[in-house]
Amino acid sequence: MSAKADPARAGQPGAGTSGDPYLPENGNGGYRTLHYDIDLNYRVGPGRLDGRARITAVATQALSRFSVDLSGLRAGKVTVDGKAVRHAQRGRKLVITPQRPLADGARFTVDIRYTGSPAPVPSRWGEIGWDYLDDGVIVASQPVGAPSWFPCNDHPSDKATYRISVTTATPYQVIATGVLEAKQSAASTTTWQFRLSQPTPTYLVSVQIGRYAEYSFATVPMMHAAIPARLAGRFAHDFGRQPQMLVEFERMFGPYPFEQYGVVVVDAELDAPIEAQSVSVFGTNHLDGKRGSERLVAHELAHQWFGNSLTVAQWRHIWLNEGFANYAEWLWSEVSGGEPAEAHAHRAWQRVAAMPQDLKLSDPGVRRLFDDRVYLRGALTLHALRRRMGETAFFALVKVWTSANRHGSVTTDGFVTLAQRHTPWPLDELFTAWLHNPALPRLPH
CATH class of the missing domain: 3.30.2010.30 (Zincin-like)
Structure with a gap:
């Protein structure tokens, strides 16, 4: 399922909502982002950030105004297609009003200069985003922290390419998502420039600064x-x-x-x-x-592969990220001389069986987005599917899943449909039990 077709991208101009049932206030309707061009100048000692973001996007409906996510930083000059525009910061939203409404399908560029001392975003999962080490910076943006350091459309289905330039004191090394294309020193500072050519959601973009x-x-x-x-x-x-x-x-x-x-x-x-x-x-x-x-x-x-190249279209599908990553732990154990996946699965089943049986894997709810059961039951679902389908069909499915959706957005229904195409055995009962019913099923023999 492409980001363009995802219903989570729908929204009203200036409404400041992605339409995501879990985190509607993160992300924005009315447009689709194509590219971020970000320049950061950061002073480690005082923790001061001066930034400029040039965002290229396409309107998915007529827009008299629109919004981007920005938390704790102050926007200065803002232009749309080179023309200065009115803007206002309301909570974690920067609302922008172009001089003339943007037509449905119009491509446009927003240029935002901003400044401040970045701080992580408070959330139900703790403080997330740009944070401080004793001597440097750590960025951990999943799921709501990206607006702590750059203005963006903060929804996982809105995937774009990036150029990121970071200037900081020369003793520090900068690591950012993407390929380092240039590094240039001048006086006491060094500028690091990175290119990220693959479509990427905002929460997976990162900057790390340290010695x-x-x-x-x-x-x-x-x-x-x-x-x-x-x-x-x-x-x-x-x-x-x-x-x-x-x-x-x-x-x-x-x-x-x-x-x-x-x-x-x-x-x-x-x-x-x-x-x-x-x-x-x-x-x-x-x-x-x-x-x-x-x-x-x-x-x-x-x-x-699972989460980064294949990104969930909405947060409720997160088991597709964490279930596969957790199952990869068991697969690595199996091929590297450790315990087989079967032993890991039995142990995980016992652990989940001792937990409350009130989580629906396909829709765990925002409170349980990172619940241990999403990880473990997600991996158990894949192991049950592997048992039912057999080795050859299961791993053929996995390879088609990653290739057909490479750098795209995915859903639970999309995975279920593709899995059924790879086996003559009906899978409805298995998927209903593992994905949609709270009670933990037995592992199939």
Whole structure:
């Protein structure tokens, strides 16, 4: 399902709503974003950000006004197609009124200059977005944090390309989503310029700033890392099997969907790794020299297919992201000499069975967007499907799923329909039990 066809993109001019049943106030109706061109100048000490965003978009209806998401930062000059326009900030929305209404189908460019001290966005899941390390910056935007550092249309189905330029003090390294195209130093600052050519939702765009050492994987040139220098030994061991992991995932899921893959280990402990397009962010607590967090290494790499290349059209379909990434942990265990997926599935089933039986996987509700049961029951659903379909048909389905929807938006119905095309066995009963009924089914034999 394409973002253009997704009903979540519908909305009224200036209404400031995406139409998403879970997070309607994030994202905006009336247009579709094509490209973001972002220039940031950031001073680490005072935490001051001066930014400029040029947003290219297409109106999906006639627009007398429209809005973008922007939180905690103050917009200065705003133009539409080069002409200064009236604008007003209302809560986390920047409402823009063009000099003349935009026609349905019109392509337009918004230029926004903004400034302030960025801060994470308060949410029911904690503070999310641009945040501070002891000596640097960490950005974790899922699901509502992107407006903490750039004006945007903050909905997962609104996927665009990006150019991101970051200027900061020279001792710091900048890692952002995309390919580093240029790096230029002048006086005491360095400017880093990145290009992200694949359509990407705002929550998966990231900037990390810190004093890092570079690490390269000799066997896989497209893999790179930025880590605290003192942790190089542990990183080399704990992430040493990541190239092999990539080979196995490409065999099971199809070709890796991006030009490169980066890992950042920030100099802080994190509750969980952070997913971003072509980059994953870990904490020092994920390095123990014993590969104790290798399942998380697998989980985040798998997200590059499931969540990043294939992005949910609405948040209620999140099991398609987390279920596949969680199942990838079990698949990696299976092919790398650990426990088979069957053993992981039985253990997960016991764990979920001990939890309340009140979650509908296909529509868990906004409160339970990141509930453990979304992850575990999502993986169990895929394991049950694998059992029912058989090895050959199941992995053929997965490869078609990733190739047919590459860099697009996906839904639960789309997956169910495609799965049925790959087997003569009826799947209605299985999917009803696992996706739509709260009670946990038994694993099929």
